[in-house]
Amino acid sequence: MGNVRNMTPSGSPPTDTPAVTALPTLDLERLRADTPGTLSRIHLNNAGASLMPRPVLEAVQAHLTLESEVGGYEAEDLRADAIRRSYQAVEALIGAPAGTVAFVENATVAFSQALSAIPFREGDTILTTRNDYVSNHIMYLSLRDRFGIRIEVAPEHPAETEVGGVDAAAMVEQVHRTRPRLVAMTHIPTSSGVIQEVAPVARACRDRGIPFLLDACQSVGQIPVDVGQIPCTFLAATSRKFLRGPRGCGFLYVDPGALEAGVAPLFPDLRGSDWIEEDLAQPAPDARRFENWEFAWALVLGTGAAARYALDLGVETLSARSLALAAGLRDRLARVPGVRVMDRGRSLAAIVTVAVEGRSGAELVRELRKRGVNASAVDRHSAVMDFDDKGIESVLRLSPHYFNTEEELERAVRVLASILA
16 A cells, blocks of 8 residues: 555644635536526536536537427538637637647547547657546557567556555656657646646657657546647647536547658548549548547537637636635545545546545445435546555546535535445
8 A cells, every 4th residue: 555645534634635615616606507507516527528518518409409390411501610610719718829629529539539549650759647537548459469569567656655646757758768759748647636746747758759648538627628738749638527518429639740751541441541543542631530420519529619618717716716615625525434535646637536444445436326416436447556565456537526515525525424324
């Protein structure tokens, strides 16, 4: 259990997490009116799928209605300007230039499209961290088995430092020393609340001309993410989590320099490439080369609406509130007998994970749902290295967002305590 923050009910709250004494001001009455689900449930599963606000729901429903009235292709043509604005909204959200975002089905598809663009050869190395998203690491293992690549894992900060996450300085040194074929990192893992230090590694890769792939699935919509500050070659993200968009949509950012150099997915289709001669195809001029022809444009419009909603609120403001709520939730949970808060790090996200001896995360999720509290569970199969380091099999994951209230968090903790009593 070396990498665990062992919090006892009488322990002090972590000093490296933000205080909850000054929650940023937002119009909570309006935000919760925009979020009907808050009337009946305490939703603390925003790391799984958040609650869509009304403008997102209306954007999706309006397009589906239009498709039912005029036809799918015809509706796409009629809403071409709105679709274009959805691309612009997502690009603005992450500080990306025009033409650098591709819409795909989810973050894992975005990640796999980026991986497919790397011309791996036997003996090439992927450098990553111990806090990968499970699907990403499974893909690395498949590449290893099929093409003979090697997987290197950067070291974590020593447990006693309480910094948490990857040792970015050590990872930068590995980049310079080993010259991997690809460096891939998960910004915020699904299995704990640590925010990994990615920018120094991204800059080292840029300086060395090494592709850098960032999984920002949990960070986009939760914390500010700017590809100018994190100079990645690729960034994969989803719509349904902290961004509060619809399920079934994600996106991939591709660096303009990489696009100009001709980077393209292994299996493009007629949207991503033009067949111009019998033996010649030409990739689309922008990130659309990573897209497929058939797509749910209603979900793209919903994602654009979600991006505009976040931008209108101010990502810094909504992020500060979410992180502060999570810090307060950790403090409350640490005082519940039998509960151990498992998050460790200097920078912690709005993902709170706890272990309860003798109770699985999945069991606790079921009990909480019966009582009107939404949460999720993560087991060892989704975080083998992290959970083996911590000596645990599963966690209960509670992930608040800016529309939650302190009263809801108090009630959720009381409900959990009553289940464990």
